[in-house]
Amino acid sequence: MGKQKEGVDKRTARKMIRSTEGCAKSITFERNNKSDDVQLHDLPNDILGSILSRLTFRESSQMGLVSHTWRRLWRSCCRKLVFTSATMFQPGNRSIKHTRTNFAMRVNSFLRQLRTHPTLNKFVIKFGLRRKHTRHVNRWIRFCSVSRARHITINFTPGVKDFFMGPANSKYIFPLNVFSGPEGSSTHVRTLHLGYVCLDTTSSDFMIFANLKKLTLHKISFLGDLQCLMLPECNSLECLSISFCSLPGLSTCQPLQRLRCVRLHYCYLKKIELEAPNLTSFDLTNQPIPFVLGGSLNVMEANIKLLAKDSPYGDNLDYIYTELPAALSHVHKLSITSGLFVHILTLMVIFQLQGFSKTSARFINLRHLTMYLPLYGEPKSISGILRLAYLLELAPALEELELHVNGGGVDVGWALRRNMLPYSHNRLKRVLISGATVWEGLMELAYYILRSANRLESMVLDPKIRIGGPQLDGWMIDIGRETIKIFLRERSFRALLLFCKNGKIGHRILVVTPSGHV
Known part of the structure; x- marks a missing residue:
């Protein structure tokens, strides 16, 4: 009997696994003659989801191609979408041209596979797109808004020379009003990075980013007033970075109590008047101009x-x-x-x-x-x-x-x-x-x-x-x-x-x- 019991123990094993929900689960794993290792798909779904969330965007997407089970799991736990030349085109493969049309087609195909809108932690688009691609980009921005992405990067600077700011009429107009629609909300956004787009703050239904902590603007053309329409409403803003933007001046209509870091590079400003009592870091690249940092005693x-x-x-x-x-x-x-x-x-x-x-x-x-x-x-x-x-x-x-x-x-x-x-x-x-x-x-x-x-x-x-x-x-x-x-x-x-x-x-x-x- 002892030998028989010993044989059973060799074929089966019982193991305690603590799931991400904090409770211990007892799972029986069947051993076979081919391998004594625990199979990955035998783990609980919450643990598998945690593993997928730690992979890069390209790696997690490839896992979704293994089987229908993995695809269903990947759809349910997808928390970051990163669309760049590196993620949309296989490195070293020259059979497919890295054109803007091919990039847009691949992003559209990818988003259709998700079907539902998961809650995203990160949403990134980095490719040299222009205003003529508005139809595609608008669809992606709406998806980003409905998915309540926390960290958003829309960067269309690839292909633009270092000091070239570009004409405003060729840049994509970023639709700030999308985040104020019935399905979208701006309160979930924590960081916003915009590159080589037009920013329109003149819309009557413009929604504020009340919980925005970090705002980065690079080679932006402004249609409206940034300082008195957008900045004062960002009450939680901690870091502001503006570079290579056509701004005559930067001032605030009211104090930004939480602003701690300001970076202004090559904007050729004529004046700077900021009310930031808790400012600790100031970085300026500009021609010599007078500037006022009202109440900033902690720099x-x-x-x-x-x-x-x-x-x-x-x-x-x-x-x-x-x-x-x-x-x-x-x-x-x-x-x-x-x-x-x-x-x-x-x-x-x-x-x-x-x-x-x-x-x-x-x-x-x-x-x-x-x-x-x-x-x-x-x-x-x-x-x-x-x-x-x-x-x-x-x-x-x-x-x-x-x-x-x-x-x-x-x-x-x-x-x-x-x-x-x-x-x-x-x-x-x-x-x-x-x-x-x-x-x-x-x-x-x-x-x-x-x-x-x-x-x-x-x-x-x-x-x-x-x-x-x-x-x-x-x-x-x-x-x-x-x-x-x-x-x-x-x-x-x-x-x-x-x-x-x-x-x-x-x-x-x-x-x-x-x-x-x-």
Whole structure:
């Protein structure tokens, strides 16, 4: 009897499986001679559905082709629809052209297989479609609305060049009113990403996105007012990103209490007026314009990239010293880039430009400042670069300063000035200057900082150019290093002066000690 019972145990096995509903289920699995493994289709449907939900869109769709059982299961648990060139066309298969017509036909065929409208977590369409495909896209958007998708991406930018915004009359008009229909609702939408479409906010039956948390607009043409019709109604908005859009200005009619992150790139705005009391991150790429962040006292990090002004012989230093402290007085970490293209004169430091405006505004909380400055003009110019010394007075709480510059050849025949009185700064600890051997004025600036910073721990002079442009030859770096040693050998500093080569601190280090030994 014992042997017989043992034989039965080998053929059958009983196993406890905990389903996704939280209850334990006892299931008997029949073993056969071919395999001792549990078959996948023997698992409960809720566990199989959980497995499918963790697969990529393409993988889960392929599982639905295995059998009618798997197709029925896939239809019931489908939570994300991703329609891109990678998911609609098999990689490496060149027999089918990746045309817009074929893409639309495949998406339509796919949606017909679902029959019912599942509740979606993600709905993505990313392909180079245009307004002439409105009939197809409208059907997909209605399906998305009825399915109550939480995260929506409609991106038609593939095939569009980087800086090309495109004519408005060729872009698909995104139907915001679809989400206010009898079967649709906008309250379920959490993130909305739109690319290369027209956004029409003039419709009388436009429905607000009351629970929208993240809004991304890329290469959008606006038919109506974005700031006073759409933005104020997004009460839950936390992140706003607008890039390459035709906007004359951005302002809000009422405060956005939950807005924490704002990113504005290449919109060529003329003004910015935002009421965001809890804003923590601000990222702007634009020509120098005045902007107001009303009540934003919690901005921790800001990234400002200034495009070229109309005048080829102007620079942005006045703007940096006056407008930025007034708008970002409480920022903790600030990065400033003065230009975009090397051939555009964005920060001229020619000999004639010696003056700059001062203001009573200060960066009262600024701890870390990084500046990327393409320098153009006469390498022997000193006064132009020494205007950067005002940064110490502008940021009394500054602890780390990084200056990254580029330029042409090197001329090391300068002499250190002694008549410029230092400004006592008690917080600055670390300084990094890259491209340091290119401009004479940078050595003057480094010497000034060494005399002004009472608690300086280290200063790194890195000859490597880190913002583009031709790199210096090794012999230029060696000459610059030896010249620095000659001029600084007899000076007494309280900090270590580290001279980097090839971007590696610690390789051929120049150390200036309080006793003057190098």
